[in-house]
Amino acid sequence: MPGEPTATGPLLTAGELATRLQTTAQHSGAVPVLLDVRWDLGGGADPDGFAAAHVPGAFFCDLEAVLSGPGAPDGTDGRHPIPHPGDVRTWLRAHRITPGDPVVVMDGGHGAGAARGWWVLRDAGQQDVRVLDGGLRAWRAAGLPLEQGPAAAPVATDDLPAPSAEFREAPGALPRATAPQLRGGLPAGTAGLDARPAARYRGEELGPDPVGGHLPGFRSLPVADLYSDGVLRDPEEVRARLADAGVDATTPVVVSCGSGITACQVALAHQQVFPGAPEPVLYPPSFSGWLAGGHPLATGAEPGTMPPA
Structure with a gap:
């Protein structure tokens, strides 16, 4: 599946x-x-x-x-x-x-x-x-x-046979997080990971967004800490970096980035070094969607805490 x-x-x-x-x-x-x-x-x-x-x-x-x-x-x-x-x-x-x-x-x-x-x-x-x-x-x-x-x-799809039953499945096979869920705060024991460069996480650089910062409660785990020139680092190094962010093979994880792309690299690295572990849940809109929704932001090196809704 x-x-x-x-x-x-x-x-x-x-x-x-x-x-x-x-x-x-x-x-x-x-x-x-x-x-x-x-x-x-x-x-x-x-x-x-x-x-x-x-x-x-x-x-x-x-x-x-x-x-x-x-x-x-x-x-x-x-x-x-x-x-x-x-x-x-x-x-x-x-x-x-x-x-x-x-x-x-x-x-x-x-x-x-x-x-x-x-x-x-x-x-x-x-x-x-x-x-x-x-x-x-x-x-x-x-x-x-x-x-x-x-x-x-x-x-041309008109020239193809009708799609098989497998291609008529209900949409969305993978779980994903939503803004209302995250606005209520991460569940106890769940790690939120932000794949963007640390300076954007801290709010010191903006990137393509009008303001910087991060989702309250999320920890910084830049993709560059897990990959070197696009190649996954040594598995022990990756597991150690995940551990620094509070993640082991049993930890529920939500991943975010700027727009839902590099967060997939964090999920991929997690699945490579923890084969068989539950997959991290993607928050697809990531920081750009969170910002557009007018939700609270945190700045600085610490995750911060989600304020009451």
Whole structure:
């Protein structure tokens, strides 16, 4: 089922992916579908970068058009609202990807786009989604082959058979937190983690938001503390950093960031180092949506406390 943790964690190294592709091709197994979410914070989707070099056979997946959807006019869904699962499934069908196909998501190497794809695809009902650790940068560094060319055109959905029952599931396979829930304060024993840079968390830098700060009660855990150049740090180091934020394998976790993208990297790291543990719950609007809703903010290095509603 989508969202169920795997025994080995969701990350694959470049060597592991290359072996899997070769082995399944030789033995007529289910060859993984490769999706390249080439995207940079501040720069947007990068189809030109994909066309210049990508893993052979990969499809380009636009984070802005496919992995984000329209949100509330007042901005309370954040800068990158989660798309409706039905829209994601339509895109998958147009690329002849079925719910049971194994999928490996990657990006240029920063990791944010791939992690967002990992979360959104599973939310849309995709059952087996992994992530290439380090993305194209790691694949290239391993000396593995590359391909050039633009993204493949999707098949018109009118030319496809009716969607299977698996693609007609109720939307939203993964749990998520809402602003009203968080406004009431985090439940006892639950850790709230903020993936943004520490200076934005403290309120010293604004980034794309008009003011800085963080959700009261959330602790700072920047993505850079868990990854180095888009590659997950040593598992013991990641577990230690999570422990510093009050998280072990049994801790309920809510993750947030600026707009619901890098928070997925924290969830991904958690699932890699705590395979089988309950998955962190995403607050999709994150700081941008929280701010648009006029909710209380905290500043400084300490989490602070949510004031009474």
